[in-house]
Amino acid sequence: MLTLLGVAVVILGFAARFNPLLVVVAAAMVTGLAAHLPPLTVLAALGKGFNDNRLVTVALLVYPIVGVAERAGLQERARTLIARFRGASPGPLLVGYLAFRQLTAAIGLISIAGQAQTVRPLVAPMAEAAAEMRAGELPDETRQAIRAQAAATDNVGVFFGEDIFIAIGSILLMVGILATSGITLDPLQLSVWAIPTAVAAFVIHGARLMLFDRSLRRLRAGAAE
Amino acid sequence: MIKLGVVYVLVGLMFAAFALLSATDAANPKRFGNAAFWGLVALSFLAGDRLGDLGNGVLVLGLALIAGFGLLGRGQPQTTSPEARRALAQRFGEKLFVPALTLPVVLVFGILVLKPLQVAGQPLLDPKQATLISLALAALIAVGVALILLRQPLISPLQEGRRLMDTVGWAALLPQALAALGVVFALAGVGKVIGDLVTHWLPMDTRAAAVAVYCLGMAGFTMIMGNAFAAFPVLTVGVGLPILIRRFGGDPAAVAALGMLSGFCGTLMTPLAANFNLVPPALLELTDRYAVIKAQVPTALLLLIANMVLMYVLAFH
Numbered sequence: 001m002l003t004l005l006g007v008a009v010v011i012l013g014f015a016a017r018f019n020p021l022l023v024v025v026a027a028a029m030v031t032g033l034a035a036h037l038p039p040l041t042v043l044a045a046l047g048k049g050f051n052d053n054r055l056v057t058v059a060l061l062v063y064p065i066v067g068v069a070e071r072a073g074l075q076e077r078a079r080t081l082i083a084r085f086r087g088a089s090p091g092p093l094l095v096g097y098l099a100f101r102q103l104t105a106a107i108g109l110i111s112i113a114g115q116a117q118t119v120r121p122l123v124a125p126m127a128e129a130a131a132e133m134r135a136g137e138l139p140d141e142t143r144q145a146i147r148a149q150a151a152a153t154d155n156v157g158v159f160f161g162e163d164i165f166i167a168i169g170s171i172l173l174m175v176g177i178l179a180t181s182g183i184t185l186d187p188l189q190l191s192v193w194a195i196p197t198a199v200a201a202f203v204i205h206g207a208r209l210m211l212f213d214r215s216l217r218r219l220r221a222g223a224a225e
Numbered sequence: 226m227i228k229l230g231v232v233y234v235l236v237g238l239m240f241a242a243f244a245l246l247s248a249t250d251a252a253n254p255k256r257f258g259n260a261a262f263w264g265l266v267a268l269s270f271l272a273g274d275r276l277g278d279l280g281n282g283v284l285v286l287g288l289a290l291i292a293g294f295g296l297l298g299r300g301q302p303q304t305t306s307p308e309a310r311r312a313l314a315q316r317f318g319e320k321l322f323v324p325a326l327t328l329p330v331v332l333v334f335g336i337l338v339l340k341p342l343q344v345a346g347q348p349l350l351d352p353k354q355a356t357l358i359s360l361a362l363a364a365l366i367a368v369g370v371a372l373i374l375l376r377q378p379l380i381s382p383l384q385e386g387r388r389l390m391d392t393v394g395w396a397a398l399l400p401q402a403l404a405a406l407g408v409v410f411a412l413a414g415v416g417k418v419i420g421d422l423v424t425h426w427l428p429m430d431t432r433a434a435a436v437a438v439y440c441l442g443m444a445g446f447t448m449i450m451g452n453a454f455a456a457f458p459v460l461t462v463g464v465g466l467p468i469l470i471r472r473f474g475g476d477p478a479a480v481a482a483l484g485m486l487s488g489f490c491g492t493l494m495t496p497l498a499a500n501f502n503l504v505p506p507a508l509l510e511l512t513d514r515y516a517v518i519k520a521q522v523p524t525a526l527l528l529l530i531a532n533m534v535l536m537y538v539l540a541f542h
Contacts, residue, residue, distance in 0.1 A: 004419070009416060021293060043279060046413050047278045049405030050401060055354070058361065063389040065364055066325075071377060081319075103465060107516075115504060116389070118325075119505065150509075151508075156493065160486070190478050196539070197528065201528055
């Protein structure tokens with residue numbers, strides 16, 4: 001049971017909003033102590049884990065191109081583009097992005113979009129501009145709520161699209177685990193079972209986005225009075 | 226064969242440049258904190274394999290101390306003003322989207338054309354890492370296109386990259402640090418302890434109860450571990466296989482797939498899935514670190530219920 005102390009450190013550390021990097025090191029140390037491992041062994045294990053997982057950070061290579069395009073006015077252009085569509089509204093716009101993310105992830109094209117390369121420079125400014133077209137200048141709170149919804153939509157789209165693709169890591173993991181227990185499955189048999197949940201995700205998150213859109217409209221009506 | 230090592234060198238050089246530019250940024254009162262932090266990341270990518278495990282551990286400790294003691298500031302690289310950007314947007318028009326679109330186009334080209342390519346009987350790209358190598362290539366080409374097409378200064382990719390990097394700050398390294406914590410957890414057997422707790426203490430005499438334990442367990446365990454991959458083997462070997470598949474005769478494909486997707490619902494609700502949930506608020510400059518998680522929780526809970534209903538209704542014939 002003492003082994004779980006590290007998990008407790010993580011939960012409490014995140015809840016108390018300590019710096020998460022410090023929380024990680026503290027949790028590793030506590031876990032090691034509880035398991036009677038010498039501190040230097042734990043630090044070495046943490047270091048090895050960090051070095052072996054460098055590929056997680058490689059995606060930051062897209063920051064320079066996003067930054068340069070922003071320097072030249074990409075966010076502003078994205079806003080202008082959406083303003084051309086008179087009927088544009090954040091809800092339907094994000095529902096469209098959700099469908100795009102789910103469908104492209106389903107055929108394995110996960111890295112063609114993402115939080116750094118599409119949400120920050122394109123989707124979030126477009127959604128904000130669509131809301132501004134009707135309401136004028138938005139309060140900061142609303143602006144932040146729209147951005148958070150844009151980021152959430154990207155995540156939901158990827159998570160509940162990617163498992164339809166047969167060569168994705170999670171499908172291969174399932175095939176592997178079941179195989180060690182004597183159950184042989186084809187990746188395709190697993191990936192078809194991701195389709196009902198993908199449809200449910202689209203309906204549930206899409207409906208929430210439309211409700212969010214309605215709450216923005218109500219806000220607008222309130223502001224106009 | 227091009228391997229991930231080449232990409233690591235590229236990432237290392239990028240961070241080394243961020244560190245140097247940070248050190249000379251007089252507008253940032255904490256410039257040496259930034260220089261040290263990004264310098265350590267550069268060291269990890271350029272020489273991580275030569276530092277030894279303990280050396281890497283000290284490096285992680287250094288990163289945590291710099292971030293934890295608030296020594297990381299926000300650089301002020303020279304950039305265009307909002308007014309200038311509006312004018313540039315007007316001038317460049319739709320051309321502005323070309324570099325942004327170059328990225329996915331080159332990426333898809335890499336996956337579809339370069340990945341299957343053989344040179345002298347060997348694959349051109351390391352097949353296991355073809356996507357990340359293609360992503361690096363795409364990022365380089367897109368920068369080139371942007372510099373030429375949008376006539377940006379040669380230093381701007383590094384300065385603008387540093388601007389975004391400082392905006393995100395320590396959160397950018399959190400996904401990798403959490404993956405490392407997962408290694409320590411595995412070493413101490415944390416997963417096994419939780420798995421035993423779930424299988425020994427929760428009632429699973431009816432099909433409905435077993436479905437609920439498996440799906441909620443996947444979501445909950447994923448929230449604790451930060452990703453569904455760590456939860457899946459423990460709960461599937463502990464609950465999915467012996468109870469849902471063997472005792473109640475569930476279809477293995479449906480049970481496993483819907484279990485994994487229940488885990489994904491957990492991913493939407495945990496700060497430990499940092500690259501999905503904590504990096505975006507930093508990138509979008511939100512004041513609430515947990516704003517994206519809060520936006521996702523209702524979808525995740527409803528979808529978790531949907532998964533349980535789907536499994537209960539469809540997985541048993």
